[in-house]
Amino acid sequence: MHDLVIIGAGPAGMAAAIYAMRAKLDAVVIEKEGCGGQMAQTYEVDNYPGLPGLSGMELGEKMKEHAAKLGTNIVYDEVKSINNQDERFILHLESGQTLESKGIILATGATHAKLGVPGEDRLAGAGVSYCATCDGAFFKNKSVAVIGGGDVAIEDAIFLSRMASSVTLIHRRNELRGAASLQEALKKCENVSILWDTVVEEINGQYSVESLSLRNVKDNEDFNLIVQGVFVAVGINPVKAAMDGLNCNEKGYIVAGEDCRTNIKGVYAVGDVRSKNLRQIVTAVADGANAITSFTEDFR
Numbered sequence: 001m002h003d004l005v006i007i008g009a010g011p012a013g014m015a016a017a018i019y020a021m022r023a024k025l026d027a028v029v030i031e032k033e034g035c036g037g038q039m040a041q042t043y044e045v046d047n048y049p050g051l052p053g054l055s056g057m058e059l060g061e062k063m064k065e066h067a068a069k070l071g072t073n074i075v076y077d078e079v080k081s082i083n084n085q086d087e088r089f090i091l092h093l094e095s096g097q098t099l100e101s102k103g104i105i106l107a108t109g110a111t112h113a114k115l116g117v118p119g120e121d122r123l124a125g126a127g128v129s130y131c132a133t134c135d136g137a138f139f140k141n142k143s144v145a146v147i148g149g150g151d152v153a154i155e156d157a158i159f160l161s162r163m164a165s166s167v168t169l170i171h172r173r174n175e176l177r178g179a180a181s182l183q184e185a186l187k188k189c190e191n192v193s194i195l196w197d198t199v200v201e202e203i204n205g206q207y208s209v210e211s212l213s214l215r216n217v218k219d220n221e222d223f224n225l226i227v228q229g230v231f232v233a234v235g236i237n238p239v240k241a242a243m244d245g246l247n248c249n250e251k252g253y254i255v256a257g258e259d260c261r262t263n264i265k266g267v268y269a270v271g272d273v274r275s276k277n278l279r280q281i282v283t284a285v286a287d288g289a290n291a292i293t294s295f296t297e298d299f300r
């Protein structure tokens with residue numbers, strides 16, 4: 001039986017693994033895709049102390065190397081269910097393997113939200129994208145739109161401005177939500193324009209994206225924008241845990257304080273999946289450390 005199973009190898013999961021190894025716990029990390037989580041889709045991380053300018057992929061690799069150096073075992077598999085029996089957890093994995101542990105750290109993170117307009121699902125992968133760093137290169141010298149006003153939308157618009165001929169950032173209000181430093185960098189991108197107070201009504205195109213039907217929410221005027229690509233960056237949704245009985249808030253985030261303890265003894269929520277005010281890499285790694293401290297106190 002393991003001491004801990006850490007589910008997810010984003011920054012929160014990796015930090016938990018590093019702290020678990022240093023606490024000499026028997027911990028295993030289960031990751032269904034690649035290390036780094038959402039961070040891996042960021043072309044440049046500029047707010048992680050001491051390591052400015054790395055790409056999210058590079059920072060994820062560094063965290064993985066650090067965890068591996070301390071002996072972390074990362075298993076690439078998916079947790080399908082977790083049962084709580086006789087003060088131990090039994091996890092069933094996609095591969096058919098079963099694991100047992102005293103504790104669970106849920107570091108499953110979040111995934112992109114959808115816009116929910118006609119054409120979005122039909123044209124997903126045919127001009128509709130949720131990842132500028134993954135798909136941006138397909139839009140070299142093309143016109144693209146980015147939807148949203150948060151950090152991700154601004155980062156996407158800046159990144160895409162380096163390859164697309166023009167980028168239109170479409171935001172439903174007249175003020176961006178993203179960091180001031182990002183807004184300043186955005187202003188310097190000559191081929192980026194912003195459509196304020198504008199919402200997308202429909203994404204149009206027969207086989208691939210051809211245009212967007214838009215509406216100005218101030219004067220209610222409808223208009224069209226010709227684009228070949230649309231990058232949706234309208235926020236995130238937590239990834240649901242494969243476990244019953246967890247207290248979640250109205251948005252689906254697992255309710256836990258700074259100590260990361262959930263309502264179930266031995267289960268800790270870390271990183272973006274936890275209810276919190278600030279979702280950043282630094283707050284995710286802090287959660288990883290706090291969860292290990294809580295676990296060692298609870299099972300001392």
Ligand code: NAP
Pocket residue numbers: 046047115147148149150151152153155171172173176177179199233234235236278279280
């Ligand atoms: P976010 O901060 O929640 O921003 C989502 C944006 O999409 C908001 O501007 C929101 O508008 C808009 N929006 C939401 N639903 C919409 C809809 N149906 N139609 C049109 N627009 C809609 O999400 P995010 O940018 O994906 O970032 C997620 C989290 O990761 C945030 O906590 C963010 O700070 C963090 N993050 C940080 C960094 C960094 O520090 N460099 C980088 C990436 C992400 P309103 O503004 O009107 O609500």
